[in-house]
Amino acid sequence: MTDKEIIQSFIDNNQRGIREVYYAWRVPFEQSVSYRTQLDVDYMDDAYQEAFIRLQQHILTERLTADNIQRSLLAYIKEIGYFVAMEIINKRRELPISQLYPSTDDEDEVQHEERGFEYVEPVGDSDGTFNLSKHLDTEEREHIIRSLVEQLGAPCAPLLIGFLWENKSMSNLAQELGYSNADSAKTQKSKCMNKVKTFVKHKLIEYGYEY
Amino acid sequence: MNIDNKQLEREIENAIRARGLKEQMLQWDKEAKGERREVKGNEASEQKITPWRKIRRTIYSLSAVAAVAAILIVAIPTSTWHSTYHQLARWGYRQYAHFFLKQQPKQPVVYEHTITELMAMAEPSVKNIVDSYYELEILGHENPMNEAFWLIIKGNYDMAQLLLSDAKEIYNEPQQFNQSILYDIEYLEAICYLGQNQRKNALNRLTAIANSDSPHKDLAATLAAEMK
Numbered sequence: 001m002t003d004k005e006i007i008q009s010f011i012d013n014n015q016r017g018i019r020e021v022y023y024a025w026r027v028p029f030e031q032s033v034s035y036r037t038q039l040d041v042d043y044m045d046d047a048y049q050e051a052f053i054r055l056q057q058h059i060l061t062e063r064l065t066a067d068n069i070q071r072s073l074l075a076y077i078k079e080i081g082y083f084v085a086m087e088i089i090n091k092r093r094e095l096p097i098s099q100l101y102p103s104t105d106d107e108d109e110v111q112h113e114e115r116g117f118e119y120v121e122p123v124g125d126s127d128g129t130f131n132l133s134k135h136l137d138t139e140e141r142e143h144i145i146r147s148l149v150e151q152l153g154a155p156c157a158p159l160l161i162g163f164l165w166e167n168k169s170m171s172n173l174a175q176e177l178g179y180s181n182a183d184s185a186k187t188q189k190s191k192c193m194n195k196v197k198t199f200v201k202h203k204l205i206e207y208g209y210e211y
Numbered sequence: 212m213n214i215d216n217k218q219l220e221r222e223i224e225n226a227i228r229a230r231g232l233k234e235q236m237l238q239w240d241k242e243a244k245g246e247r248r249e250v251k252g253n254e255a256s257e258q259k260i261t262p263w264r265k266i267r268r269t270i271y272s273l274s275a276v277a278a279v280a281a282i283l284i285v286a287i288p289t290s291t292w293h294s295t296y297h298q299l300a301r302w303g304y305r306q307y308a309h310f311f312l313k314q315q316p317k318q319p320v321v322y323e324h325t326i327t328e329l330m331a332m333a334e335p336s337v338k339n340i341v342d343s344y345y346e347l348e349i350l351g352h353e354n355p356m357n358e359a360f361w362l363i364i365k366g367n368y369d370m371a372q373l374l375l376s377d378a379k380e381i382y383n384e385p386q387q388f389n390q391s392i393l394y395d396i397e398y399l400e401a402i403c404y405l406g407q408n409q410r411k412n413a414l415n416r417l418t419a420i421a422n423s424d425s426p427h428k429d430l431a432a433t434l435a436a437e438m439k
Contacts, residue, residue, distance in 0.1 A: 013228065019239055049236050053229045060225045142222060149226040157230075164224050165231025196223055197216075 003073045004066040010059040013167050022052065025074055032078040037085040047088060051081040057142055144207055148200050156192035163189060324437050326408050332437060333402050336430045337363060340395050354378070356396070363399060368406030375400050391426075398427040405434075414438050 001009070001017060009017030029051070030044050039047060055077050058064040064076070152160070158177060162168045170182035170189075179185040284292075324332075341360040355374040362371035375396050382389040382396070401416035414435055421432035 013231075015235060018232070019235075022236060022239060023243070045240065049233060052236065053232055056232055057225055057229060060228065061221075142226070145222050146226045146229050149223065149230055152230075160227045161231040161234070164227045165235075193220070193223070197219060200219065200223060 003069060006073055007059050007064070007066050007069070010056050013165055015166075021073075025077060028074060029078055029081050033081040033085045036082055037089060039085040039089060043085075043088050047081055047084045050084045051077050053146075054080050054084070061138075061142075140207075141204065141209065144204065145200055148203055149196065152196065155188060156195065159185065159189050160192055160196075322410070322438070326405060326410075329405055329434065329437060330402075333405065333430075333434060336427065337399065337402055340399065354381075356392075359399070363403065363406075366406065368403040372400060372403040372407075375403065394420075394423075394425040394427060397425065398431065401431065410438060 001020060006017065006021050008014070009021075026048060029048055033039055033044070033047060034041075055064070055073070069076070155177065159173060162173045162176070163170070168176075170185045174180070174182045174185040177185065179188065341364065344356065344360065355377045359371045359374035359378060362368070362374065379393065379396055382392045397416065398420055401413050401420060404413035404416060417431040417435040417438070421428050421435055425431070
């Protein structure tokens with residue numbers, strides 16, 4: 001598969017395509033991360049999965065698109081893996097932010113090029129500068145929302161995951177999850193979505209975000 | 212920082228897809244580990260060794276053994292093979308005797324009459340039988356008994372025995388004439404055993420003849436009694 005096809009697979013939730021690259025990239029990812037960070041093998045699976053999810057999020061939020069990709073996706077995920085590994089090793093909050101994310105100094109940009117790394121610039125920076133605080137807010141917010149969504153249980157979790165990730169139709173979901181018909185499932189899905197939004201909003205306000 | 216509703220909804224949807232992906236990756240890892248376990252654990256079968264591969268393995272193994280055997284056969288002289296074989300046979304027989312036969316040390320057996328003496332006792336009866344056939348000329352020229360008689364007279368008892376055995380095949384069908392010849396053949400076979408110094412076999416045959424309706428039963432009984 002080409003990189004563009006892989007990106008499209010993530011956008012379409014094409015699980016067969018995603019699985020193909022998941023299996024194909026594991027060994028080179030582990031070799032790269034292990035060599036650069038000495039990450040314990042026990043955490044390699046976690047690092048790989050987290051890097052994969054971040055890649056998915058970058059694609060879904062259009063930080064990474066088929067048009068703006070400048071290096072191979074494999075190189076991209078290896079770089080994500082490097083940072084994920086560092087977070088795991090150093091317990092993220094203890095590590096100075098400057099060491100977590102790339103600097104905007106020219107000198108460091110040269111180093112990035114030598115390393116072959118192309119980190120994604122956040123959407124909206126028209127002047128070409130790297131807005132660290134905005135980027136940090138986005139990443140942090142996504143991380144918070146993800147951790148909240150992890151806590152979802154039945155009936156919302158299977159319904160929302162089935163619809164949004166597995167691309168199942170409402171009628172299929174109604175049959176699988178025991179709803180009387182597709183409309184009932186759809187109503188439940190809307191209720192779940194509203195509940196999750198309310199829950200997430202409250203939590204984000206606690207973290208200092210304004211709504 | 213402000214977040215609008217649409218953006219939040221999008222981010223929640225992305226988070227749900229992230230969770231779906233995470234659960235799916237765990238499932239893929241399980242499947243991959245399960246497949247690796249099957250491959251490792253079943254090298255010959257789960258690994259789907261095809262019948263052709265099994266046949267190929269067998270052929271290679273047999274070829275290797277055959278090649279080694281051929282090299283050995285060519286390299287080692289025939290005399291060495293023979294002597295090794297005989298040594299092994301003797302060793303094998305000694306082991307067999309030691310473990311299974313548990314034989315007492317053989318004491319030399321002393322008989323009342325030697326073989327030569329017994330054959331001398333049997334000679335008149337043998338001559339009578341042979342002469343009766345020659346006189347009557349009842350046997351065809353191709354009959355093995357002719358040669359058997361000649362061999363008995365010459366003392367070649369083992370060959371005579373073989374021919375008598377062939378003759379038995381010819382006369383095995385139930386006819387009175389045949390039965391008479393068969394009685395003669397049986398007696399002569401017993402004499403042949405005696406001539407070959409096979410006392411035990413000779414005694415068994417003579418005893419059987421003595422207990423039968425053979426016209427030679429008295430002779431057989433006498434000889435058997437002398438074989439103590």
